[in-house]
Amino acid sequence: MRAVVLAGAGGPEVLTIREIDAPRPASRQILVRVRASALNRADILQRLGRYPAPAGWPSSVPGLEYAGEVAALGPGVARWKVGDRVMGLVGGGAQAEALVVHEDEALPVPARLDLADAAAVPEACLTAFDALTTRGRLTRGERVLLHAVGSGVGTAAVQIARALGATVLGTSRSPGKLEQARALGLEVGIATRESSFRDRVGAPVHLIVDPIGAPVFADNLAVLAPLGRLVLLGFLGGSRGELDLEPVLRKRLEVIGTVMRTRSREERAALVEAARSGLVPLLESGAVRPVIDRYLPMTEIADAHRAMERDETFGKIVVVW
Amino acid sequence: MRAVVLAGAGGPEVLTIREIDAPRPASRQILVRVRASALNRADILQRLGRYPAPAGWPSSVPGLEYAGEVAALGPGVARWKVGDRVMGLVGGGAQAEALVVHEDEALPVPARLDLADAAAVPEACLTAFDALTTRGRLTRGERVLLHAVGSGVGTAAVQIARALGATVLGTSRSPGKLEQARALGLEVGIATRESSFRDRVGAPVHLIVDPIGAPVFADNLAVLAPLGRLVLLGFLGGSRGELDLEPVLRKRLEVIGTVMRTRSREERAALVEAARSGLVPLLESGAVRPVIDRYLPMTEIADAHRAMERDETFGKIVVVW
Numbered sequence: 079m080r081a082v083v084l085a086g087a088g089g090p091e092v093l094t095i096r097e098i099d100a101p102r103p104a105s106r107q108i109l110v111r112v113r114a115s116a117l118n119r120a121d122i123l124q125r126l127g128r129y130p131a132p133a134g135w136p137s138s139v140p141g142l143e144y145a146g147e148v149a150a151l152g153p154g155v156a157r158w159k160v161g162d163r164v165m166g167l168v169g170g171g172a173q174a175e176a177l178v179v180h181e182d183e184a185l186p187v188p189a190r191l192d193l194a195d196a197a198a199v200p201e202a203c204l205t206a207f208d209a210l211t212t213r214g215r216l217t218r219g220e221r222v223l224l225h226a227v228g229s230g231v232g233t234a235a236v237q238i239a240r241a242l243g244a245t246v247l248g249t250s251r252s253p254g255k256l257e258q259a260r261a262l263g264l265e266v267g268i269a270t271r272e273s274s275f276r277d278r279v280g281a282p283v284h285l286i287v288d289p290i291g292a293p294v295f296a297d298n299l300a301v302l303a304p305l306g307r308l309v310l311l312g313f314l315g316g317s318r319g320e321l322d323l324e325p326v327l328r329k330r331l332e333v334i335g336t337v338m339r340t341r342s343r344e345e346r347a348a349l350v351e352a353a354r355s356g357l358v359p360l361l362e363s364g365a366v367r368p369v370i371d372r373y374l375p376m377t378e379i380a381d382a383h384r385a386m387e388r389d390e391t392f393g394k395i396v397v398v399w
Numbered sequence: 400m401r402a403v404v405l406a407g408a409g410g411p412e413v414l415t416i417r418e419i420d421a422p423r424p425a426s427r428q429i430l431v432r433v434r435a436s437a438l439n440r441a442d443i444l445q446r447l448g449r450y451p452a453p454a455g456w457p458s459s460v461p462g463l464e465y466a467g468e469v470a471a472l473g474p475g476v477a478r479w480k481v482g483d484r485v486m487g488l489v490g491g492g493a494q495a496e497a498l499v500v501h502e503d504e505a506l507p508v509p510a511r512l513d514l515a516d517a518a519a520v521p522e523a524c525l526t527a528f529d530a531l532t533t534r535g536r537l538t539r540g541e542r543v544l545l546h547a548v549g550s551g552v553g554t555a556a557v558q559i560a561r562a563l564g565a566t567v568l569g570t571s572r573s574p575g576k577l578e579q580a581r582a583l584g585l586e587v588g589i590a591t592r593e594s595s596f597r598d599r600v601g602a603p604v605h606l607i608v609d610p611i612g613a614p615v616f617a618d619n620l621a622v623l624a625p626l627g628r629l630v631l632l633g634f635l636g637g638s639r640g641e642l643d644l645e646p647v648l649r650k651r652l653e654v655i656g657t658v659m660r661t662r663s664r665e666e667r668a669a670l671v672e673a674a675r676s677g678l679v680p681l682l683e684s685g686a687v688r689p690v691i692d693r694y695l696p697m698t699e700i701a702d703a704h705r706a707m708e709r710d711e712t713f714g715k716i717v718v719v720w
Contacts, residue, residue: 321642
């Protein structure tokens with residue numbers, strides 16, 4: 079089978095398409111014939127040699143999410159049959175024509191989505207769903223602030239938060255992305271290229287989902303309401319800066335880190351289980367839809383990386399076999 | 400009635416004993432004849448003019464906790480009768496011969512405790528109980544690290560964490576306090592006058608309860624296990640320092656601020672309700688006992704402050720009418 083294989087660490091030119099052996103499903107695993115995958119910032123870090131795959135996952139084949147059909151069953155599989163349409167998150171290896179996953183870690187693809195669209199769902203929607211609900215404990219009527227709202231996670235989080243009854247505020251450096259996010263349910267869009275969001279949030283917010291990190295940490299704490307939660311998803315702006323814990327205590331805030339890739343199989347299965355009841359119905363009803371910037375053939379994976387690095391996309395880049 | 404009254408802001412000499420009008424219980428309030436109160440660091444900050452009482456509480460009469468007997472009932476009180484022994488937390492005013500509190504905010508004094516001992520229970524035990532359980536989500540078998548383990552909250556937390564099935568580690572600048580804490584259930588005592596606790600914790604810990612703040616923040620994050628929680632109780636060492644959020648994300652940590660005094664009446668009542676079932680039985684069985692350094696007459700309140708400022712105490716200073 080073909081796969082994207084990293085020929086060393088470096089620029090997009092290290093991404094090659096090669097023939098490798100197809101994996102075989104072990105006990106309770108399914109073999110998935112992958113039709114599409116989508117890009118994540120972690121793919122760029124991995125390509126640069128800064129974010130190796132966790133133990134137990136392919137180290138030289140990138141790809142953190144997939145959609146496809148079940149092609150074969152390992153012993154003891156109860157949940158799926160050959161031909162079922164599935165999607166999911168993996169620790170690596172999704173940018174290949176086939177991969178094996180534990181049956182509990184796959185989600186059904188809703189009938190209204192084709193597989194190219196479904197490939198854009200897992201990382202963005204599961205990360206947003208987990209950040210908003212399990213980690214962030216969002217409740218109806220709360221105000222939630224989403225940084226980098228034009229990203230894959232951001233566009234998923236707008237829709238999920240809105241569907242859960244929240245008022246959604248979001249930031250982006252690009253006024254154009256804010257305009258697009260309004261169509262998804264964003265109520266207050268704040269362009270941050272010229273000034274901080276701090277004075278433009280208005281009433282305090284109850285939950286923040288932040289992939290930026292240290293540069294916005296103090297302002298995040300400043301705009302949170304008492305008992306507010308800041309869920310950290312990444313450090314696009316770096317992790318180091320000045321610390322002042324005073325508002326954490328005074329307002330009894332919570333700062334909550336979350337990352338998907340290093341989770342154990344049990345944790346992934348628990349998240350997928352929560353998503354079966356909490357997220358899949360939102361996808362089935364169309365309340366939440368994957369937001370896709372463009373589709374590219376898998377053979378143009380290098381161009382896909384270049385587009386993501388230019389930060390010009392709104393939503394996900396899907397790569398299709 | 401007599402009360403401790405702040406004659407301005409400053410040293411212990413601003414603490415005076417004066418006659419003031421006794422309060423009267425309104426709807427669902429009880430009038431408590433106070434027999435004893437206990438000192439808290441917040442009393443010192445308030446005396447210095449740096450920590451004013453929250454709105455709705457006496458501004459010039461200090462005292463955050465009390466034990467006494469119910470002396471009169473306001474309209475609609477269902478939970479108590481005159482003569483019942485009660486204890487509790489207040490936003491201020493406990494260092495007076497009487498105070499009024501909402502009936503839902505008082506706890507029964509266990510039979511094995513006299514009122515002078517019971518006065519040392521509320522702030523230390525409720526803070527420790529809340530930090531460990533509601534905020535920190537301690538579960539049986541976890542390792543918990545308590546900073547300033549010789550403090551009132553520290554000595555309560557050792558016993559509660561131990562009773563809940565945790566392995567308890569603690570730090571103190573004083574080897575003598577660590578020795579005393581061992582008798583309460585402390586398993587690993589770490590003296591921090593000369594070096595950091597970071598290399599002496601051993602296996603990672605799941606929960607930290609910290610009243611120190613910024614100076615130990617990075618080391619706290621370093622010793623936490625994946626999904627560990629850091630509950631911040633205070634800033635004895637200050638709130639400002641260097642920030643590196645990297646471990647928060649990588650290990651999916653939670654940093655949780657908590658403070659008792661600014662809570663709303665509803666929140667106080669909810670905590671007291673949780674304590675009725677989770678904490679009072681531990682006090683009744685003797686699994687958790689208030690740790691009292693000394694008893695002083697209320698008329699020696701200035702000396703009580705001086706003793707606390709010298710940081711020479713192990714457990715609480717109780718002041719008695």
